[in-house]
Amino acid sequence: MRNLVAVVIALVLASVAWKQWERHAPPAGVSRSEMRTLAASVRPEEVVMYTTTECGYCHQAKNWLSSNGFAFTECNMSVDARCQSEFQSYHADGTPFLVINRGKKQHLMREGFDTEEFVAALRG
Structure with a gap:
């Protein structure tokens, strides 16, 4: 019986670890190497x-960005009225709301954080 309990516990822990790894994985079609290279090219002011x-x-979006090495600037509307004002100027209606300024292009992530959309916006 003890062995069965140990096996069940090991399977649960492995499942949790897999989900944690999967949550931080790059989007489909993007290698980890390419993600590292892309992340290294991003400056904090390019992603707000x-x-x-x-x-x-x-929290999930910040965790994904950080775990994949992406620099970004957080503008927390709960603690900074300026952030609320900027957020409203974009006519945004939900969080997280990301503004990506890369080169001469601006991309607004209006539907929340999506890893595929985020990587595509950075790639241009």
Whole structure:
């Protein structure tokens, strides 16, 4: 019986570890090497994420960006009125809301954080 319990615990832990790894994985069609190269090319001012302190999706997006080495600037509307004003100027209505300024192009992520959309916007 003890062995069965140990096996079940090991399977649960492996499943959690797999989900954690999967959550930080690059989008389909992008190698980890390409992700590292892309992340190294991004400056913090090129990616601005508008968040609120209580936003769970914001925490997930920040975790994904950080775990993949992407620099970004967080603008937390819960603590900075300027962020709220900027957010409203974009006519945004949900968080996380990302503004990506790369080269001469600007991309607004209006539908929340999506890894494929994010990588495509950075690639131009």
